[in-house]
Amino acid sequence: MTLATLKKGDRAIITSFNELSESFSRRLYDVGIAIGSEVTLLSVLNFGQLFYISIDDVDFCIRKQDATKIMIERI
Known part of the structure; x- marks a missing residue:
């Protein structure tokens, strides 16, 4: 799952950076x-x-093209 798949208000932990x-x-x-950081999606603009x-x-x-390369795990 990538950062780009989160919905507004979702929280996740960054697990890796791909490519x-x-x-x-x-x-x-x-x-x-950084890997291990907790991220919250505030909005999509x-x-x-x-x-x-x-x-x-x-x-x-974060740009969409970069968000698709940041792997996350929802919490």
Whole structure:
């Protein structure tokens, strides 16, 4: 299951990053998006192209093409 499959208000744990470049994975870690982090989907914006998420009380927007590469497990 990927981050892109979550519905508004759903919570999940990030389990892995699939096919993300090394540099992009490092940028995600730098802002607090890491394997094992709990994520909440706050909203889907821009006609389904942006996923507005919250991790540790910090809010981010992730592009759909990147959200499809972040594997999660719903909680």
